[in-house]
Amino acid sequence: MTKRPSMRAIELFAGAGGLGMGISKAGFQPTQVVEWDRWCCDTLRENRQAKSGGIGHWPLPTEGDIRLVDFRKHEGKIDLVTGGPPCQPFSLGGKHRAHADARDMWPEAVRAVRETRPRAFVFENVKGLTRASFATYLSHIVHQLTYPELAPLPGEGWQDHLARLERHHTSSGNSNDLRYNVVYRVLNAANYGVPQRRERVVFAGFRADLGIEWSFPEPTHSLDALLWDQARSADYWDRHKVARRDRVIDARLHARGRALVEKPRTAPWLTVRDAIGDLPDPEIDAELAATCLNHRFQSGARTYIGHTGSPLDEAAKTLKAGVHGVPGGENMLRRADGSVRYFSIRESARLQTFPDDYRFHGSWSEAMRQLGNAVPVKLALAVGENVAKHLAAA
Template structure:
């Protein structure tokens, strides 16, 4: 099945989509470091992207997609999220970095059978509720474009009227659903909440819902608190089996073993890697695995404990945010995650190389979609398209 990847970043969403059976025929990304990352791994055939086309490096507003009309099964991407990020300036539709109109344009020009778009959880804040509805309505009726000089809220009124009227049977329309997903519930060793939009072209008659959770906190707590299997598997001494008191109390209340798999933890993800601070020579043998100094904790920013999923990796408005993206050891000391450790927390393969400095690589990772989460969604979408 043929796909187009927009706002590709370092390739996390596209890699997961590719693993699900889609073949990208066009990839667009404006950031040169991200494009360099994709180019090198494409040449090295790592991460399953050896057959990807050369990425188009530049402004998506200058790219014409009409040659793909009617030939595309899936359009996917993560429109730049700064206008909605909890760490950003919250300007939404007033922010020139808002690329949702371009995502809608690509859907309009290519008429794909389905699309998958991802964005930050901040988009679902109450203050953005009306604009969120505007996005959904635009994705539902991509041909109902804004009039010259029309404000977005006036366009919203027209979309609402169209939605409540009896539309043409021949119009391009999508059945759209969205949901905030926690990546930890789908096998990613990180608490990472993102809002995901999925749409199927209405003429296909596909009934769809988001995939069920495969992993859970309670299953992890069962292994840690009730059976102890987690600690035995990792050979952790009893004195080092530290848990947040609230999690310990929750675990003790469990009566039956959950049927889901346990959440994956930082230890699950990086426990076999040498510590880049304590064993730098061994760490140097691993790709993108170097110690980065300067980590410190402060109120609200204390790092990720080893035996829970990592806190959300962040890119920050002005580079990597202080106090974030850190490991917190059992003795209370902290250090920054290396690029390789962060890549594992985002479920990128160990052979995947990131271009740029530590700060630049961490920015790419902080903006990325976990490969495993993308695969879980993409595989579900693919099964429905094949059956349609």
């Protein structure tokens, strides 16, 4: 049987490579990878050279301003365009300027689609983009992705552009126009086997002429399944050999678990213990921890109101890389005795489902920024596999 060649992809705003790696694992071969941040590009180059982490077959990243990149050479040759346009304008930790923010790179994502005419695209962004205050601009994004050839006119403001897109959308239009059928949904990475409660809004679009019917993949994991294993069957504690006196669980979660009358059919959410339990504690056993890649103790962790760390036996809270800096975020482990410490780079990579041989370039704070901005590999894989299956059948 002849093996079908990999489908071709372009990865925009690649960051540390989480989204692109998941898409690659789903069967797409990247032909161009674009990223402006030098530290992220160093991370990509280093792992590509080492042929580790699943990106050894990637091309060298195109480092620089995406606004200077011409994608027309790829027209008609690309199956999928993916990426995470910089999210600071919409982040709950940002300044909420949205379309008034020069960091908004959605127009460049749309331009890449317009110039390459891929069969499909997948873009992701922070959940904050779906806030009510951004509803009109969210509509603008969706309409642009639906009709990428209707680019803004010189001097045309985004609201006037939206009005023109809406008029086009409600008219009979031209059946020969480039058009995509676009859907979007907020996905919780924990529901797809990621040991972290990380919500991202994902946009997927398929070229209309393909006639593809598509929906987001169904969740494979659930909180209730975890609570069943913790509060009803105790399978979770037995599997990890946790003594009864050390079985700490939030009272409300315990009550929810005890109230379950039937074992859920999904797999249980993965917890921090599931993710990092086999790693040596870098604070307690620094010598052994140093034998692991990117696994060193970082001092200075402290709790304060609203920032108390991630309990060991729950899915981790969302790793942060916001304007307040990593030390003010939730990137901490909270042990059963209430003590806290920062997650190491390797532990954070585990929480983002990067492979253990993936090396992050730069200092602890720089590596944590890359990780805090990354898409979990397993979430990208779940979406990518579903997209690949439908494209292969089209």
